[in-house]
Amino acid sequence: MRRTLVSAIALALAGLSATAIAQAPAPGTAPVVQATTQLPRDVRPVHYDVAVVPHADKLSFDGKATITVDVLAPTPSITLNAVGMEFASAQLKPVAGTATYPAPQVKLDEKAQTATFVFAQPLPAGQYQLTLDYTGKIGTQANGLFAIDYENKAGKQRALYTQFENSDARKFIPSWDEPNHKATFDLTATVPAAQMAVSNMPVAESTDLGNGLKRVRFGTSPKMSTYLLFFGLGDFDRATAKAGDTEVGVVTQKGLIEQARFALDSSVDVLREYNDYFGVAYPLPKLDNVASPGRSQFFGAMENWGAIYTFEYAMLLDPSISTLSDKQGVFSIAAHEIAHQWFGDLVTMSWWDDLWLNEGFASWMASRTTEKLHPEWNTALEAVGARESAMNRDAVATTHPVVQHVQTVEQASQAFDAITYSKGEAVIRMLEGYVGEDAWREGVRSYMKKHAYGNTVSDDLWKQMEAAAGKPILDIAHDFTLQPGVPLIRVESAQCKDGNTTLQLTQGEFTKDRPGKKPLSWRVPVIAQAIGGEPVRAMVSGGSASVEVPGCAPVIVNAGQSGYYRTLYAPEQFSEIRDGFVKLAPIDQLGLINDTWALSMAGAQPASRFLDLASATPVDADPQLWGDIAGSLGSLDSYYRGDAARQATFRKFAIAQLAPVFARVGWQARADENGPTTILRTQLIGTLAALGDDAVIEEARRRYAAQDSDPQAMPAALRKTILAVVANHADAATWDKLHAAAKVEKTPMVKDQLYALLSIAEDPALARRALDLALTDEPGATNSAGMIGIVSRQHPELAFDYAVAHRAQVDKLVDTTSRSAYYPALGNSSLDPAMVGKIKAFADAYIEAGSRRAAETSIANILYRSKVRNERLPEVDAWLSRNGA
Incomplete structure (x- = not known):
């Protein structure tokens, strides 16, 4: 499910530490390891x-x-x-x-x-x-x-x-x-x-x-x-369909049942798929998905057995505002929550240490099922994005293992993060690739049958996987789940002889904030492939390996991108791959450019490598690759915040890279375009507008102004995007107009969207008005905390200071269990070193010592961002100067 924070539970009453305790075994029997508990063990419900x-x-x-x-x-x-x-x-x-x-x-x-x-x-x-x-x-x-x-x-x-x-x-x-x-x-x-x-x-x-x-x-x-x-x-409506013997239902506020039809149809399809995959049929007589207005800052849906709870924005498709991305999200979330009916509900982790058994597997099942049931969406490349989310979190000092030691309920709540979800998913994908899809499925089926209606720890799964695969995976699984961090595979050399290329690989550790750190050791499954050749599987163990690959073309390490590691190429190898970039499979192009971005920003290689690849990407490259490049260029732009002259130079280059791609995509959708192109259109409009592209901004404003007289000016597929551009660049009059529209809107999901838009103005005075509005009853009790959070993305200092100054009021908008994460997160995007001290002071005053991971992670991110600004941007400036920007 989710990401929330719950108040700590004292252990004194139970007199027990929150660790697994073994009972004294009877003579001749193995010890019985009890589950972690914070209650006395002498009574059970x-x-x-x-x-x-x-x-x-x-x-x-x-x-x-x-x-x-x-x-x-x-x-x-x-x-x-x-x-x-x-x-x-x-x-x-x-x-x-x-x-x-x-x-x-x-x-x-x-x-x-x-x-x-x-x-x-x-x-x-x-x-x-x-x-x-x-x-x-x-x-x-x-x-x-x-x-x-x-x-x-x-x-x-x-x-x-x-x-x-x-x-x-x-x-x-x-x-x-x-x-x-x-x-x-x-x-x-x-x-x-x-x-x-x-x-x-x-x-x-x-x-x-x-x-x-x-x-x-x-x-x-x-x-x-x-x-x-x-x-x-x-006051609900309910519609149903059948999936075998199960009644599948959707429940909505009255009048919105048609907006849940796609969720209903998708749930039927997913349930049939899972009944087959798991080999254990869904055991309850019905499975509802209940749509709720409002929202939470910490979750979007919850896998209650037989009665999934989902906020409307994540389940309904409103024809006036919903996009293809929304449709894909509805399917993915439903697939995630239905996967929990097995991983989490039927078989439940014994304690929150193994939360990833719920969340990592549900994320992985949702991804594979989306790929299988909706191949037209071409979502296979999204696995790279999920892995990036995990690696970004996993490469700072405040990371934690996938299987983590949890002592209090509040620590358990902080475990709902990218490591648990996305690293869990990425490790599963890597291990499935290592043992094979069929063996992996048999292991999952065996695990489900053995532990139905019970509780498990991670090793219960690994035992079933080893038995099904007939090959050892326990050591690899332990390396990637019991210790934190991201392996770094260095390609030291690549020598071609007699039609084969021999790679010399070494293993280190990728870190964003500890350049002198002694690397941990992993056994890393590697897939290497010369461009146009056959893939070769190997294991980097003990810190190095020699791998022979058929062919003499440039070689991609982590071909297919199933591995959880970064790859750093020696300069000669990188130059060859860059020159052959257009010949790579799209997923390898995406993986390479993500590794290059991360390694460049961390200082492990020149920042010019990323800019070289972005410049070498053809206009007709995979839309998802261009969407990723646009996101990275937008991130670079944010580091220039407050330095108008240097930012203008960078923006000129970034717009020049993206404008030809947008010219090819255009404002108007074509009848034959694929899903990724449709989504790229909205990404490019948003990024180009954020980069200050006057043509895009003015066209968005024109369409917004013409919406009453021209029904085609703001089609549903672009409505949210156009509104976002207008709101981001709003003046006071425009902000007032958006505010007036929010107040009279009668569709809760659309109303919530409009109040969120009021929070994205780049004008600090309007951002302050949004903060003041958030403290009133007008937006709705579950929207206000989100409005403050949205303001913080562009105005972190303003939002953090405001929230702390109004803490008594803001506390009422954030449940008690979530405050230790909410306040520090408001400073995440800051480039001001003073923010570090502010978050430390807040944590010292209001957050218990054992529950400060979120605050420490925010501080680590701010320090990293400051390092990028101070050390990487001069390299970017130099590259821009050399290349005539």
Whole structure:
């Protein structure tokens, strides 16, 4: 799912460290390694029977939970997780027998997020039912049980949803809110009779209570972790289709069901594909995808078993504003969340150390399934972009291993990052290439069958993979998942003799901020290929390797780009590859230019190498390659911020590179163009406008002004792009016009987009107005924090200072679990060294010592950006001068 931050849980009450502890084994048996927990180990839940009565108007709810528990050893108390609850009563009775127990004493620890029920005498081992009457709070940010307020053509509306990952089920049910404590759930809700209630399972019974209320009882869930429970309530529509025996559904606010048709059709296709791939059929009777207005700064969708939750912008396709990129995103997100129904829901990581087993695999499954089911989108090249996202994060000192040591829930929340998602995906892709697709699939199937309804650690997967592949992968897997960092493969030489080229390779480590770092060691699977020749697989182990490749043409290392490493070529080899660049496969062109960019910016090679490749790229190269080059040129431009003369020189060069490509693509879509070209059009318009291309800016403004008289001026495919250009270059009058449009808009998804656009003005005075607007009720409770974040991309100092100065108000817009990441991120794009001190001061004052990874990463990025500005830009200036720019 996602990327969020949750408040820390103290371990003192449980008296245990958050590490795996082995029980003393019985004689002659192997030790049993227990899952990490922050609760006492002597009680485990078996079943939850929960009844809730939400009071949406009061933002509160009444709850009654009867929890069947196994008491494993005599204990004087039962401790579970609970946040923001008040308990009216607590009763305990044995499942068997007639023993009676006085009502326990209730002790709440808000910091530890626990409730402890203390009994007059120790409970003997056995099975009991703990019945709790309690009240809880309905929030306005997307965690726990929360409300989303929105306005549509029918007027003002309020809907309720839940979001529990990673540790917010404790705001809805007193529970053992940890992934290893799986149990079954019965959920009953008393709700307005006219509204629809949705949960993981179908409605088993609905009873009209009179007075405008009904009681809805859902079917018993399978055994699952607490964070996968879901409840939704509102004025909804639902449409369904069948995928085998499963009823697949989409749930939307009333009137928008047609905008979810693509999501519904895609879900059916994906579910059929996954039933076949995993070899274990989806086990629930239904699979809904519930669309919600609003948004979160930290996730877009959540894989609740049988009831996926997705914000509207990530699920619906509005014909007035949605683009091909949006359509691809809807499919990819649905494929990701449906993959979780196996990786995460059916088989769940034992503790958050192995979160990547959920997220890395769901990302990989989504990518491979998008490629297979929609080949017309040509998304294979996107794997390079995902790998880049991971490497950028993995190459700074604050990185962490894929399998990471998590001690607190807040640390677990910070684990939802590019390492967990994108490095996890990239490592899987590399290992699949190493063992072969068929063997990899058999390993996945074996893993699913062996561990269904259970919890695992990473080595449980590797054991099944080794057995299926018949070759050792454990050492390679451990190298890439148990230690951080990015391998660097250096091509020291390439000698051709008798029709073959012999490569001498050495292995180091790519780092952006530690040039003198002693490199770690990896066993690196390498695929090398001479242009036009056959690929050769080899292993760089022990720091070096000699590889013989058929042919005497220039050789690409990491051919096909399945490897997780950077490649640095000796000058002679790089020159040969540059001269043969047009002959490379598009995915290798993209991989080469990404490596060249990263190595150039880090100072591992001259910055001129990237500029040479960008200049050598033909106008008719793959659209995705040009989209990537445009992004890199835009990044370089941002480093010149505040230096108008040097920036003008660079912009002249960058516009000269991109303008011929845009002339070829044009403003008007052609009937026969492919998807990547359609997407490139929007990328080029955005980049050229950001570079100050007057022709593009003026044409966007002309189209915006003509939209009322010319229906073709702003087609849906370009509407968001044109609006973004206009908003970015807005004057006060234009900003006011956009603001007025946002206020009267009745489609929540479009309304949210318009408020986001108000935050992208390059004029600091207008950016300040957007910040002030964000602190009002007008944009909606879930949009305001995002507006501040958007302002920070161009005005990091302004946004950070403003948020800190108004911290009491901003805290209300960001859930408590996410603040340690939110505030530091506002300074990410700063080039001002003073920002480092500001973030350090904020962290010292407001963030616990064990939860400062996000702040430290922001600081590392600022220092790196300053280094690029000071050390790389002079090289760029020199290249521009030599080449007549």
